[in-house]
Amino acid sequence: MKLTKEQIQELYKFTRQHYVEHYDMQTELVDHLANNIEQIWQEQPNISFNRARDISFKKFGVFGFMDVVAERQKALGKKYWKLIWGFAKDWFKLPKIILSAFICIMFFTICKSIYGGYFLAGSLIVFCIYGLIKAYTLNRTLKNRVKITGKKWMLEEMIFRTGMGSFFMIPLNFSHFVRFTHIEETIIFSNWLAFIYASIFTFMIIVFYIGIEVLPKKAEELLQENYPEYKLV
Numbered sequence: 001m002k003l004t005k006e007q008i009q010e011l012y013k014f015t016r017q018h019y020v021e022h023y024d025m026q027t028e029l030v031d032h033l034a035n036n037i038e039q040i041w042q043e044q045p046n047i048s049f050n051r052a053r054d055i056s057f058k059k060f061g062v063f064g065f066m067d068v069v070a071e072r073q074k075a076l077g078k079k080y081w082k083l084i085w086g087f088a089k090d091w092f093k094l095p096k097i098i099l100s101a102f103i104c105i106m107f108f109t110i111c112k113s114i115y116g117g118y119f120l121a122g123s124l125i126v127f128c129i130y131g132l133i134k135a136y137t138l139n140r141t142l143k144n145r146v147k148i149t150g151k152k153w154m155l156e157e158m159i160f161r162t163g164m165g166s167f168f169m170i171p172l173n174f175s176h177f178v179r180f181t182h183i184e185e186t187i188i189f190s191n192w193l194a195f196i197y198a199s200i201f202t203f204m205i206i207v208f209y210i211g212i213e214v215l216p217k218k219a220e221e222l223l224q225e226n227y228p229e230y231k232l233v
Contacts, residue, residue, distance in 0.1 A: 001042075003038065011034060011053070015029050015033075019065070020065050020069060028068075028072070029065055033053060036059070076154055076158060088210060103205060103206075111194040111197060112191075112194055141216070145219075153223060156223055162211065
């Protein structure tokens with residue numbers, strides 16, 4: 001015996017009631033529940049839909065869907081950073097590698113400068129303001145997308161929110177720059193340490209840019225690639 005469309009919708013409602021808010025995760029769980037319910041009906045054809053559903057749900061354990069959702073988030077987290085690294089590789093090929101080298105040299109020069117601390121302190125303020133504005137803009141964009149489609153996708157949320165997490169790494173590292181560059185002291189970076197620090201910071205800037213600018217602009221394309229059902233929404 002097969003489930004009806006109404007029963008499938010009931011399963012979607014059931015997953016939402018158990019705090020599964022992402023449509024892709026709901027679809028995966030509904031598919032699992034539906035297959036299991038149909039297996040139960042083969043063995044016990046007289047059992048009710050609700051009873052078969054509850055039996056199937058108990059198989060997920062004490063925490064219900066939480067463990068499955070956590071595993072899915074972990075897997076998509078790896079996929080998200082794989083996308084980041086994929087775009088980051090382009091910054092170390094022509095012609096973008098020229099810009100990458102320029103940024104690195106700029107931070108190296110700042111790191112060695114007597115006035116570097118002042119410049120970095122000012123840059124920290126600019127980054128904070130930019131980050132806050134960008135966080136607000138991306139969050140509003142995500143809400144509008146969800147409002148239009150009526151569905152929230154886990155990868156979509158990562159694209160519009162995870163990138164902002166790296167924003168908080170930028171002020172932290174700026175503070176290290178300010179502390180080590182000499183505003184009132186005569187501490188000067190050795191060339192090798194200044195180069196290493198500038199290289200790391202350049203890479204962080206690139207990753208940050210990809211996370212908040214590149215991926216959100218490619219969200220539609222990435223979602224269609226990862227979710228065949230997204231095109232039907």
